[in-house]
Amino acid sequence: MDTDIIQCAQHNEPKNDKQQPTEAAINSHDLDVMPHKQGLQPRTRYLSSEHHPRIHRLAVLTSGGDAPGMNAAIKAVVDAADLQHIDVIGFMHGFNGIFDRDYVPLTPRDVKHIIHLGGTILKSARCKTMHETQGPSMAAAILHELSVDALVIIGGDGSFRGATALAPYYHGQIIGIPGTIDNDIDGSDYSIGFATAVDTALDAIDKIRDTADAFERIFLVEVMGRHSGYLAMAAGIASAAEQVICPELHPQLDLPAIAADIRYAQQQNGKQSYIIVVAEQQGLSTTHLADELTKLTHTDCRACVLGHLQRGGSPVFSDRILATKLGHFAVQQLLTGAHLMMAGEIGGVAGLYPLHLTGERHKSPDPALLLWQQQQQKSRDSSGEDV
Numbered sequence: 001m002d003t004d005i006i007q008c009a010q011h012n013e014p015k016n017d018k019q020q021p022t023e024a025a026i027n028s029h030d031l032d033v034m035p036h037k038q039g040l041q042p043r044t045r046y047l048s049s050e051h052h053p054r055i056h057r058l059a060v061l062t063s064g065g066d067a068p069g070m071n072a073a074i075k076a077v078v079d080a081a082d083l084q085h086i087d088v089i090g091f092m093h094g095f096n097g098i099f100d101r102d103y104v105p106l107t108p109r110d111v112k113h114i115i116h117l118g119g120t121i122l123k124s125a126r127c128k129t130m131h132e133t134q135g136p137s138m139a140a141a142i143l144h145e146l147s148v149d150a151l152v153i154i155g156g157d158g159s160f161r162g163a164t165a166l167a168p169y170y171h172g173q174i175i176g177i178p179g180t181i182d183n184d185i186d187g188s189d190y191s192i193g194f195a196t197a198v199d200t201a202l203d204a205i206d207k208i209r210d211t212a213d214a215f216e217r218i219f220l221v222e223v224m225g226r227h228s229g230y231l232a233m234a235a236g237i238a239s240a241a242e243q244v245i246c247p248e249l250h251p252q253l254d255l256p257a258i259a260a261d262i263r264y265a266q267q268q269n270g271k272q273s274y275i276i277v278v279a280e281q282q283g284l285s286t287t288h289l290a291d292e293l294t295k296l297t298h299t300d301c302r303a304c305v306l307g308h309l310q311r312g313g314s315p316v317f318s319d320r321i322l323a324t325k326l327g328h329f330a331v332q333q334l335l336t337g338a339h340l341m342m343a344g345e346i347g348g349v350a351g352l353y354p355l356h357l358t359g360e361r362h363k364s365p366d367p368a369l370l371l372w373q374q375q376q377q378k379s380r381d382s383s384g385e386d387v
Contacts, residue, residue, distance in 0.1 A: 055173075055334060057087045059103070059143070060152040062120040063094035063127070063159035066311050067179045067193025069319035070120040073154050075111040076327025077177075082108050084335060089148070094155075095127035095162055098139045101146070115320055118196075118313045124155075130162045140169035148172055150334045156180035156191070157359035160342065164356045167340055175330045176342040176355050179323075181310055184228035186363050187353025188344025192326070194230065195318040197223075197310040201235040204306055205275065209239070212273035218262060218293065218301040222286040224310050225279045231310075233365045233373065236277035244373060246279035248365055253283055259296035266299070325350055 060077050062070050074090065081088045088106040091097030104110075104122075114121055129135045143151065150173040153163050163174050178185040181197035201223050212219045221241075225231040229246025236244035242265060243258065262274055278286050290303040315323070322345065329350040330343040341352040364370065 055084075055086050055149040057089065057147050058150045058152065058331070058334070059089050059091055059146075059148045060106070060122070060154065061091040061094055061097060062122045062124045062179065063153060063155035063162065064124060065156065065180060065182075066119050066124045067181050067191070068118045068196035068311070068313055068315035069192040069323040070124075070154055070179050071111075071114040071117045072315060072320045072323035073177050073179060073192055073327040074106070074120070074122065075115050076324045077152050077331055078106045078111045079108055080328040080331035084331070086331075089146070090122045093123045093125040094159070095130045095139065096125050097122075098142050099127070099129050099135075101142060103146075115324075116314050118311075118315065120154075126158075127162070130165065136162075136165040137169040139166055140171075143170055143172065150175070152177065152330055152334075154179040154192070156182065157185060160185075160355045160358050164340065173334055173337070173339040174355070175334055175338055175340075176358070177323075177326050177330055178342060178344055178358070181231065182225050182228050183230040184226060184361065184363070185342070185344075185358050186360050187342050187346075187358050189346050190318075190322060192319055192323045193311070193315070195322075196313060196316045197231060198234045198238065199316050200310050200313055201231065201277075201306055202238050204304075204309065205235060205239040205241065205277065208304055209273060209275060212275060215300075216271045216273060218274045218276070218290075218297070218299055220276045220278050220286050220290045220293070220301060220303045222278045222280055222303065222305040222307075224306070226281065227361065228363075228365075229279050230365050232277050232279035233369060237369060237373065239275070239277070241275040241277045243276040244278075245276060245282055247282075248370060249373060250282070253289075255289075255292055255296060259293055262293070262297045262299065266297075271299075 058081050060074060062074070078088050089103045090106045092102040092104065097103055130139065152175055153159050154177045156179065160176050163176060167174055178188050178191035179193055180191045181193040183191045183194040185191050205221055208219050208221060223231050223235055225246070227247060229248040232244055232246040233248070243261065245253070265274060278289065284292070286305055287303040290301040294301040326343045326345065333341065333343060333352060338352055340355050342355050342358050344351060344353050
């Protein structure tokens with residue numbers, strides 16, 4: 001794996017006083033940076049004071065919403081660490097495992113047959129203690145007590161916020177791996193679990209199309225994604241849905257315009273199935289939205305919330321490959337001193353990105369697809385103005 005294209009930014013802080021790197025500090029060095037796009041910040045490597053630290057024990061945890069491919073990432077971390085004769089432990093139930101001292105030893109034998117499994121063998125959970133004032137310092141003290149030299153965190157932006165809160169108190173190194181079906185993490189084109197979630201949503205939408213055709217109904221299919229429309233856009237375009245409702249396309253819901261588009265489609269093509277893919281948290285619940293559209297169009301509209309179905313299932317090929325690549329890469333970079341970074345992939349190349357910038361939400365859906373969808377919407381709106 002080619003990692004020479006990233007130059008090393010060196011800091012001379014004492015090992016026992018690591019602080020979160022500021023953007024100014026990162027940009028103060030002469031760096032060759034990874035190619036970046038869509039408003040993403042340059043990708044740099046932030047090194048601890050020791051260029052080649054000796055890691056004796058490494059810990060890994062999965063936190064936040066589970067994502068297909070997390071087990072593949074765990075396997076990659078364990079296998080890569082074993083090649084370097086590093087002991088690995090896995091904390092159970094996210095950060096809770098640290099506070100509860102609930103952990104298991106992990107060897108290649110333990111992870112030999114988990115790459116195809118959905119969920120996470122380490123379990124996952126939210127951790128209220130990490131939000132308490134003394135939480136991060138307590139977690140750091142336990143990590144020191146357990147002689148953990150490096151911590152690998154597989155999760156989303158909430159997990160990475162926990163990592164940056166922990167860093168000022170922790171003497172070891174921290175690196176993140178993006179695992180979330182929402183794909184809303186800056187610093188990587190895709191996050192582990194996204195491809196499988198899209199595939200799951202697509203399979204469901206295709207089946208819904210069958211019954212929608214049979215009854216000539218309108219279906220609103222809600223997918224996950226939180227504040228990002230990545231999942232909705234991908235599933236909507238791939239399933240040829242008539243409309244996609246997501247933050248990037250609909251900052252504010254315009255029910256009359258949506259209803260006008262439905263009526264226009266019915267006039268042009270007769271009564272037939274009509275599918276709208278809706279990103280969650282769009283102001284109205286999808287069920288309420290369906291009820292309102294039923295009143296406006298005088299056509300039966302049904303809501304189908306896919307929910308946690310999207311988080312399950314065996315990871316698809318691309319998620320297994322991405323997880324394996326980033327897991328190995330994360331361990332390699334820890335051995336060169338990487339700290340408070342996320343292992344991601346842009347343009348097919350693995351690289352590092354500052355953890356504290358991963359939640360800035362500079363990333364947006366593919367501009368070409370977004371433009372195409374906007375043009376389709378504009379065309380439908382203009383055609384249906386007088387309907």
